Every structure is written in structure tokens, then in C-alpha cells.
Amino acid sequence: MALSRNEDQRVSLHTVERLSVYRRKLEELSHEGVEFVHSHQLATMVGVTPAQLRRDLASFGSYGNIARGYEVAKMITTISRILGTDKLQNVGLVGVGDLGRALLSYRGFEERGFHIAAAFDIDPAKVGRLFAGRRCYHLDELEPVIAQSNLRIMVLASRPEGLQDIIDRAAAAGVRAFLNFVPRTTVTPPGCFIERIDISAKLEKLSFLVKQQEQCT
């Protein structure tokens, strides 16, 4: 069955997040040699209802026939295309501290279609050096390097000081989306997106849940 043409229509962010989850599971299945999967099986594996899964996928077309289930490899390709990660895209990184270096060494990014093409810092001991094969530029060179490497997405792992200024400069130079690990509130420039990962806040939430549970038992 052919894919329908409505792949790129506007879908909700929740759907997009679930697509990532489906793809991850499908990649696990593919790795294990599974070629077909039924919607109710996949739904159970990722913890959504079969109706939810079918709705999410219906917006993007068909992935197989009902008798054999969805075709795993085809679904992975289609979801990648929907997410825009079917071709490797360049990403920038601000801050080559412990976290920044960990991200530079993390091979999972490339597997998912992201290549950290350039890193930025202000530390003279880091500027000009290669980290995991990627050059560290001075933050002063942010604008030309963004243009050169066609960076649309920037990962922020710097110190909090001056973060907003970096975001504003990067946005003015063409960056459209930021993945922010820095625990500092930020203002999103017009036409841009910021996703935040606050590791400590997640730990605080877990700490709260454990405390609450201990008090109730």
C-alpha cells in the first residue's frame, strides 16, 4: 500500500513526541529481527492504547496491511522523514564543559540523524582545539559559523551567564531551535523554539515522589 500524501500536515506536539517513542521501539524490534508488528502489540510495548497509536499513525498514511501488521522498516523510514531526521543535519553546541563534551562524544545523536558540526566556548584553553573531532570556535565566531555550517538547531550547555544574549545572537543568525540544558529561564525569540532539559528538576520530582510515598506507607 502506498503512503498517502498528507505526511506533512500539522500535527500536535504530543503526537510528535509519541512518534519518537514509536520509532525507538521499532528500532529495537528491527534490531531483534522483527519485520512486522501489529498495532495492538506495538501499543502495548510503548504503553499507549491501540486507538491512540492508530490515530497517531493515521495522520501520516498507511504502514502495512492488516493481516501481517505494520512493516517495521517502512515505519522507521516514514517516521524519520516526518521528523526531518532522515538526512543527517548539522547542529551547533555552545559550551564545551563536562556536559558539552559528553554530548560531543555521544554516538546516539548521529544514529538519530544529528551531527554536532561545531562547538563554541570562550575558554582560551578550549578555543581552536578539536573535541571528538569537532572544532571548538570562540563564541565571537558564532554568526559566521552558523551561516557556514547551516545550523538551524543549537544545543546550549554553557554557564548561565550571558545565555539569553547567545540565544538572541544565534536566532538573529538563523538558528530556529534550541535544546537548553542550562538551568536558567530564557525568553524565546520570535519564530524560534526552545526545549529545555532540566536534569536537576527531574531529580527533584523523583525526590518528591519518593518522600511522598514514604510518608504514605
Added chain:
Amino acid sequence: MALSRNEDQRVSLHTVERLSVYRRKLEELSHEGVEFVHSHQLATMVGVTPAQLRRDLASFGSYGNIARGYEVAKMITTISRILGTDKLQNVGLVGVGDLGRALLSYRGFEERGFHIAAAFDIDPAKVGRLFAGRRCYHLDELEPVIAQSNLRIMVLASRPEGLQDIIDRAAAAGVRAFLNFVPRTTVTPPGCFIERIDISAKLEKLSFLVKQQEQCT
């Protein structure tokens, strides 16, 4: 005004997540020397409505008088107590790869009340060594070290293989909450909590948003 006694009543997870955000902003303010803040100011700074902020805080008591606003230092202390992070608590870490080492070196955890007390790996080159001052144990020693260090929270940054087994063993040994960086679907043991941080999925979401925006302009 004294704090009321209903600090520990059950609150929604969304409230808990917002409390982390409020505390972060309050710490920024405190750092800048601000002693009092009005609820509408704080609400604007963190991007919630003043009504939402007052509702969130009302569950836990009073933080100041209306004329001067909330008392910043007192709010920080109270929120920390609610989150269970007013005393440093030991946390475990499974996987001393790039990400694991970055987490071990990250000073932000201690500031927020979390101390990675023990790390685990199976690599003979790592077991027995110190990383940022913390000992790396063999995974075989998971259970005794959990008991010894009274670990209730475990950070997962290992390879995907065997992840579920590690979770189940840790849960049986007393761990109640997991912060999972490993891109693999997991089953949550009864009475436990798992929070997932999927860095690649966040990038995929941003990639989708950027792609969608480019198609619409």
C-alpha cells in the same frame, strides 16, 4: 506569618514541576540580591498566570505579606523542604561512560541537594577506580552498595543491554526512583517511579518543528 501545616499533602505532579521552576527563578533572584517578590512579578518571570502561581503556593502555606511580596529566601527553603531536597541525599549512577562521567562532574546536582555517592559499571578498566572522587563498583555489587549508601534514587546512563534487569535488581534492593537516560523502553517495577530524559527525542521534536515552520513560510 507562620507556615501552615499542610505542606505535605498530596499535590499534582504538574505542581511539583512548577515548584522546581519557581525555585530556580527564586535562586536567580536571591543571587541578584532580591529579597521580596510579588506573585504577579514571579508569575511573569516564569511564564505562568498569577492565579496559577498563587494556587500552587497556597497548598503549602504562606510565604510573606501582601504589601512587600513573598520572601525569597523563605520560599526557597520551603520549596526545598517540599521537594525533599533540603538535606543532601545519596543517589546512585549506573554506567560510567561519557554521559555518566559528565553527570559525576556536574556540580549542579550538589547545589540542588543530590550527591552521586556510588557509580556502577562492568568495564574492568573502570571498576575500582575513582571518578570525580566517587568509587566505581562492579554491577555485581549493586545490592550491597544500595543498602550501604541508602540509595533511593538511581540514575541510569548505561548501555541499553540488560537495563531492565538492573532496574529490577535495584528496585528489589530498595531503590524507589530512576532517572533514565537510556533510550530503551522499560517496565516500571511496582511502587517505583521512572523519569526518562531522551535527549535525541527532544532533538527530533525540534527538528520536526523547524521543518514544519520552513514548509509553512
